Amino acid sequence: MTTYVNASCQCELNAFRVTFDTTFLPISNEICHCSTCRHSSGQMALCHVAIEGVPLNRANGLSVHSSRSSSRSGFRNIDDIERSSSRPRKETGIHHHPSPTLALNAGCIARPILEVGEEHEMPYDLGDMTAYKTSPDVTRYFCTSCSAQLFWVHHMDDGDVWKVAVGVLDRTEGVVKRGIHIWVGDTLDGGVADQLRVIGGIKMPRYREIAGGEELVLGWRADCFTRTYESSAEPTSSGGQLKAFCHCRTISFVVSRPSEVSLFPSAAYPDLLYPYGVSRMSEIVNSNDEKWWLRPKLSLHPTKYLAGHCMCRFCRQCSGFEIQSWAFIPLANILAPGSTNSLCLEVDEKRPAGLKQFISSPGEYKEFCGTCGATVFSWKAGTPDLINISVGLLDEENSGARAEDWLEWHRERVSHQEKALSPSLAKALQEGIKHFWNQIDSTFLVDPTDALT
Numbered sequence: 001m002t003t004y005v006n007a008s009c010q011c012e013l014n015a016f017r018v019t020f021d022t023t024f025l026p027i028s029n030e031i032c033h034c035s036t037c038r039h040s041s042g043q044m045a046l047c048h049v050a051i052e053g054v055p056l057n058r059a060n061g062l063s064v065h066s067s068r069s070s071s072r073s074g075f076r077n078i079d080d081i082e083r084s085s086s087r088p089r090k091e092t093g094i095h096h097h098p099s100p101t102l103a104l105n106a107g108c109i110a111r112p113i114l115e116v117g118e119e120h121e122m123p124y125d126l127g128d129m130t131a132y133k134t135s136p137d138v139t140r141y142f143c144t145s146c147s148a149q150l151f152w153v154h155h156m157d158d159g160d161v162w163k164v165a166v167g168v169l170d171r172t173e174g175v176v177k178r179g180i181h182i183w184v185g186d187t188l189d190g191g192v193a194d195q196l197r198v199i200g201g202i203k204m205p206r207y208r209e210i211a212g213g214e215e216l217v218l219g220w221r222a223d224c225f226t227r228t229y230e231s232s233a234e235p236t237s238s239g240g241q242l243k244a245f246c247h248c249r250t251i252s253f254v255v256s257r258p259s260e261v262s263l264f265p266s267a268a269y270p271d272l273l274y275p276y277g278v279s280r281m282s283e284i285v286n287s288n289d290e291k292w293w294l295r296p297k298l299s300l301h302p303t304k305y306l307a308g309h310c311m312c313r314f315c316r317q318c319s320g321f322e323i324q325s326w327a328f329i330p331l332a333n334i335l336a337p338g339s340t341n342s343l344c345l346e347v348d349e350k351r352p353a354g355l356k357q358f359i360s361s362p363g364e365y366k367e368f369c370g371t372c373g374a375t376v377f378s379w380k381a382g383t384p385d386l387i388n389i390s391v392g393l394l395d396e397e398n399s400g401a402r403a404e405d406w407l408e409w410h411r412e413r414v415s416h417q418e419k420a421l422s423p424s425l426a427k428a429l430q431e432g433i434k435h436f437w438n439q440i441d442s443t444f445l446v447d448p449t450d451a452l453t
């Protein structure tokens with residue numbers, strides 16, 4: 001049996017379907033925290049699952065099942081194409097299909113040539129995706145318009161293996177089984193893996209590198225970070241700059257510590273972490289003009305910024321991962337490297353070179369690297385001086401992937417968890433952040449070497 005799942009990016013320029021062997025569902029998968037995944041996407045981790053064959057055109061938006069399964073990699077041949085539709089076939093007689101790898105090497109996007117089949121069985125045209133090679137044998141694809149991560153393709157001797165980014169799937173429950181965290185060692189501080197520990201009652205192991213290797217304990221930190229967890233607001237270093245960069249390094253910037261200028265923005269909302277429609281008005285109107293992005297909250301001498309996770313549909317489909325982590329930073333504190341000038345996002349001639357803008361709706365902007373596809377910023381026209389920074393870009397060597405010397409993570413809730421595609425994942429993260437901080441507060445201050453799970 002074959003199961004088809006529709007998928008699309010936020011702007012819907014890319015809308016396709018992918019194929020799974022029903023007998024293997026739900027698919028166990030790996031949440032990858034490696035530096036390449038983080039800096040090429042802007043996310044704190046990425047999750048891809050292997051599909052059968054290549055992405056396909058949609059079957060008029062419907063999920064269909066077939067008793068035949070397709071080949072594991074490469075383009076399917078006529079014998080593999082399922083025959084459940086009643087629509088007449090097109091005969092093309094074309095039996096030539098160049099590999100995406102070869103097309104990429106020739107400097108263009110792969111456009112699989114139709115071998116034979118009905119429209120919805122045709123390989124999906126990759127023309128509206130941008131390809132980015134993160135290693136000689138791996139190509140990632142993202143939406144050219146909204147930058148959603150879409151595919152991770154492993155070029156192997158016997159053909160290409162395609163994996164789809166889980167965040168763009170129409171459904172994950174029953175399809176994707178959360179498994180394990182891999183390459184957590186790259187985060188240098190455990191990253192978001194420490195906050196996503198148990199799902200459906202099953203512990204998710206945190207591997208330093210690949211699955212089955214060394215497991216890391218909760219609270220693990222790389223040797224280069226000798227400081228233990230503290231609930232104190234005092235950062236390790238009171239000054240300095242927090243570096244951030246995308247994988248291809250086209251985009252790089254630094255964040256400075258809170259200063260007087262950090263007070264200038266005014267936000268209409270008290271905290272970005274409360275959804276409209278299901279919250280009380282008192283929660284979603286910042287009537288006292290609180291500078292909630294500065295932490296500790298209400299401190300006369302804030303040293304950090306607020307950060308939190310969002311699981312709304314917009315973030316998910318824009319990123320390709322179900323969890324988008326944002327840090328809320330005044331634009332005045334976001335500087336060009338080696339400069340004291342803050343970045344400019346509103347004047348075309350002064351914008352950082354290579355930074356592409358996606359306008360999701362009037363006055364709402366997402367900024368991303370046009371080369372590697374990493375999500376960089378999101379911001380609103382009404383508050384152009386307060387910017388959401390995609391946390392996956394932060395230089396883990398500065399302060400770890402969670403950058404706790406710079407960021408105070410929201411401890412209570414995950415933004416828009418009510419709208420998460422996967423309620424079980426949202427519940428796991430929500431419980432994980434509360435549990436994590438409770439343990440940090442109650443245990444690490446007593447004995448920071450305690451090995452918790």
Ligand SMILES: [Zn+2]
Nearest residue numbers: 009011143146
């Ligand atoms: Zn898109």
Ligand SMILES: [Zn+2]
Nearest residue numbers: 032033034037
């Ligand atoms: Zn990775």
Ligand SMILES: [Zn+2]
Nearest residue numbers: 246248369372
């Ligand atoms: Zn880049």
Ligand SMILES: [Zn+2]
Nearest residue numbers: 310311312315
């Ligand atoms: Zn969101």
